[in-house]
Amino acid sequence: MLHFKRSQLHFAACLLMLSLCAVSDSFAANDKVKLNGFATLGAIYNDSDDLGFRPNLKIPGRTGLSLAPDSLIGLQANINISPQWDAVIQAVYRDKLDEKAINYLDVAFLRYRLNNRLELRGGRMNTDIYFLSEYKSVGYAYLWARPPAEFYSKVTSVSQFEGGDVLFKRSLGDGFFTAKLGYGETDASIATTGDGLDVHFTNMLMASASYQQNNWQVRASFLDARVNDFSADLNTIDDAIALFPPNIWPGGPRLRERFDFVGKKQQFFGLGYRFDNDTWLVQSEIGFINSQWDIERDTVSGYVSLGYQNDGMTYFATVSAVEPTKNNLSDRVGEISPNAPAAIAAAIQSFRPLIREALEQNVANQHTFSLGVNWMFSASLVAKLQLDHSVIADDDYALWRVYNEPEADHTVNVASLSLNWVF
Numbered sequence: 001m002l003h004f005k006r007s008q009l010h011f012a013a014c015l016l017m018l019s020l021c022a023v024s025d026s027f028a029a030n031d032k033v034k035l036n037g038f039a040t041l042g043a044i045y046n047d048s049d050d051l052g053f054r055p056n057l058k059i060p061g062r063t064g065l066s067l068a069p070d071s072l073i074g075l076q077a078n079i080n081i082s083p084q085w086d087a088v089i090q091a092v093y094r095d096k097l098d099e100k101a102i103n104y105l106d107v108a109f110l111r112y113r114l115n116n117r118l119e120l121r122g123g124r125m126n127t128d129i130y131f132l133s134e135y136k137s138v139g140y141a142y143l144w145a146r147p148p149a150e151f152y153s154k155v156t157s158v159s160q161f162e163g164g165d166v167l168f169k170r171s172l173g174d175g176f177f178t179a180k181l182g183y184g185e186t187d188a189s190i191a192t193t194g195d196g197l198d199v200h201f202t203n204m205l206m207a208s209a210s211y212q213q214n215n216w217q218v219r220a221s222f223l224d225a226r227v228n229d230f231s232a233d234l235n236t237i238d239d240a241i242a243l244f245p246p247n248i249w250p251g252g253p254r255l256r257e258r259f260d261f262v263g264k265k266q267q268f269f270g271l272g273y274r275f276d277n278d279t280w281l282v283q284s285e286i287g288f289i290n291s292q293w294d295i296e297r298d299t300v301s302g303y304v305s306l307g308y309q310n311d312g313m314t315y316f317a318t319v320s321a322v323e324p325t326k327n328n329l330s331d332r333v334g335e336i337s338p339n340a341p342a343a344i345a346a347a348i349q350s351f352r353p354l355i356r357e358a359l360e361q362n363v364a365n366q367h368t369f370s371l372g373v374n375w376m377f378s379a380s381l382v383a384k385l386q387l388d389h390s391v392i393a394d395d396d397y398a399l400w401r402v403y404n405e406p407e408a409d410h411t412v413n414v415a416s417l418s419l420n421w422v423f
Helices: 008-027 149-158 235-242 252-259 342-349 352-360
Strands: 033-046 064-066 072-080 085-094 105-113 118-126 160-172 175-191 196-213 216-230 265-276 280-291 299-310 313-324 364-378 381-397 411-422
Touching (some): 149 216, 149 280, 235 252
Antiparallel strands (some): 033 072, 072 085, 105 118, 118 160, 160 175, 280 299, 299 313, 364 381, 381 411
16 A cells, blocks of 8 residues: 655545534534435346456455445435535445545535625535536435446545535526536555555546436536555566666657656546436536546446336446557567667567556456446435346456456446335
C-alpha cells in the first residue's frame, strides 16, 4: 500500500469529516438531524472459474456463488445547522479492496446556500460526472442490479474527491438547468487483472451541466486530473533502462517516458440522456477517456438501456460496451544504436515481454447484453433479477480479476438476484 505525504487539502477534509460526525452527535437530540438508510442484499452466480466478477474496480472479484459483490448497507445523516448551512454524512459498508475506516465514509461535506440558485460545498463529495453520481450505492434508486460496468468501472478511481464545488441552478424555459464546478484530489485502491494497487490524483477539475424538462433530461460532464502517485511496481522496466547508456540505447529514455506517471493528465468527457414517461424508460451514457499515460488506454465506453413499466414491474434490456480507441500497446523497445554489440541488442529486445505485460494489465475491451426485471414490492422495497452475458475480446480482461488465464474471446455469464430497500 502507498503511504502518501498527505496534502493540506486532504488533512483539512479529514478534519472536516470528523467534525461533522461530532456535530451530528450534538444535534441528534433535536429535530435538526434526519437519519436515513439503504441496503442491498444481493447474490450473484458467475459461471467462470477463471475470471472473478466485480461491479467496479474497487471491489474484489468473485467466482461462483457469492453475496459479497453487491451486498451493502449505508446510513446517511442530513444535519440542518441553520437556514443557510447544512451538512451531509454518508457511510457505506460493503466488500472493498481498501479497508481503511475513513474510506467507508463515502460523503462528508458542509454546504452553504447563498440563495435559491447558488450553493457551495466543501469536504468529501461524489464526483458529478454521470447520472448516478449522488446515489450509485443506493440500489433502490436505479433500474439495474448494478450500474453497467463497462461505463462506470473505468471512472471508479475518481468517483469521490476531497475539495470543494459550487452548484448553480435555475428555471430555464419549461425546464430546469443545473451547472456544477469542482476542484480537489482523491486516493483510490483499485485492481485490474491482478492484485490491488493505489493511485493518487491531484488537480482534479470537474464541470457538469444538466437540463431537465418534463420527462426527459440531458447532461454533459468533464473531468481533468493528474496522476501524482501509483503503487504498481514499474521498477523492473526502469532498472532495465538504467543498465544501458543512451548512446547504446537511444530509445530508452523515450520508453521510460511512456511509463512515467507523475503529472500525466487523465481526462474524461461524458454525455447522457434519460427519458421516463412512467411507461417507457430510456437511459444512455457515453464516455471518452483521453490519457497522456500509456498505462491507461484511451477508451470509449457507454450503454443503452430500455425499460417497460407496468403494474409495479419494470422489464429492461441493456447493451453496454467499452473498447480502446488508441493502439498504444506497442512493445517495441525503441531505437538501439547500430554500434551496439549483438549480445547487448538481444538483451534489450528481451525486455519486450515485460513492456507488453505492463501495458496489457489495464486494457478493457468487451460488451455485455443484459436482461432483467425490477419489481417494486412496496414503497421502500425493490427486488431485481438480472442476467448478463459478457463477451471479452482478445485478452482484454481489465474489468475482471484474472485467476487463471482463460481462452481468447472469452464469454462470461452472471446471474444476479437482489433485494434493495430504503429505511
